[in-house]
Amino acid sequence: ERTIWLTRHGESVYNLCNRIGGDSPLTEFGRRYSQALARFVQSFHPPDECSDLTRTEYPKESYGPLSIWTSNLRRARETAEPFDQRFNIKSVRFLNEIYSGVYENMTMEEIQQANPEDFAARQANKLVYRYPGAGGESYIDVIDRLRPGIIELERMETSVLVVTHNVIMRTLLAYFTGIDLQEMPSLNIPLHTLYCLKPKPYGAELIKYRYNS
Numbered sequence: 046e047r048t049i050w051l052t053r054h055g056e057s058v059y060n061l062c063n064r065i066g067g068d069s070p071l072t073e074f075g076r077r078y079s080q081a082l083a084r085f086v087q088s089f090h091p092p093d094e095c096s097d098l099t100r101t102e103y104p105k106e107s108y109g110p111l112s113i114w115t116s117n118l119r120r121a122r123e124t125a126e127p128f129d130q131r132f133n134i135k136s137v138r139f140l141n142e143i144y145s146g147v148y149e150n151m152t153m154e155e156i157q158q159a160n161p162e163d164f165a166a167r168q169a170n171k172l173v174y175r176y177p178g179a180g181g182e183s184y185i186d187v188i189d190r191l192r193p194g195i196i197e198l199e200r201m202e203t204s205v206l207v208v209t210h211n212v213i214m215r216t217l218l219a220y221f222t223g224i225d226l227q228e229m230p231s232l233n234i235p236l237h238t239l240y241c242l243k244p245k246p247y248g249a250e251l252i253k254y255r256y257n258s
C-alpha cells in the first residue's frame with residue numbers, strides 16, 4: 046500500500062528563538078527527532094530496495110519502496126541525513142518555506158516594531174499578504190509554486206516522505222484532506238509530528254504520530 050509521509054524538519058536554531066525564514070541548522074533535539082524519524086519510517090519500507098537492512102526491523106505492514114523529498118534548506122536536508130543513503134533522496138526548491146523578503150531572519154515582535162502597518166495587514170489577511178522585498182511571497186504564491194509538485198505527488202505510485210516546512214505542510218494537508226482555504230493559514234502543524242497520508246478513492250486517510258521525547 047502506498048503512503049505519503051509528511052513532516053516539518055526537526056527543531057532548528059531559529060525555531061528556538063522564534064526567527065522566521067533563514068537557513069539555520071538543526072538543534073540537538075532536532076537531530077534526535079531526525080534519527081527517530083528515520084528509524085520509524087524505514088521500519089515501514091521493505092528491505093528489497095536496501096538489501097542490507099535487517100528484515101527483523103520490519104513490521105508485517107509494509108508500504109513498498111520509498112522516495113524522500115526535502116526542501117533545499119539546511120534544516121530539511123539535515124532532517125533526512127540519518128536515512129539510509131540508498132533511498133532516493135532529492136532536495137527541491139519548491140518545498141522551501143514561504144520567503145519573507147525583507148523580514149527574513151526576524152522575529153514577529155521585530156517585524157511589528159519595524160512596520161506596524163505591514164504586521165497588521167498580514168494579521169488581517171495572511172492568505173493574500175505578500176512579504177515585501179525581492180522574492181517575498183504570500184500563501185497564494187506558495188500554493189502556485191507547489192501545484193506541479195502536488196500533481197507529481199498524486200501521480201507517483203511509490204511511497205514518498207516529504208520533509209518540509211510549516212506553510213508547505215499547511216498547504217499540502219489542506220489540499221489532501223479538503224480543508225477550507227480560509228482556514229489553512231492558521232492550521233496548527235507542530236514540530237516533531239509525522240503525518241501518514243494514505244490516498245483513497247474518496248479522500249485520504251490521515252494518521253498522526255507525535256515524537257514523544
Ligand code: F6P
Binds near residue numbers: 066142143171211
Ligand atoms: O516559524 C517557523 C516558520 O516556518 C517560518 O519560517 C515561517 O515564516 C512561519 O513559520 C510561517 O508561519 P506563519 O505564516 O503562521 O507566520
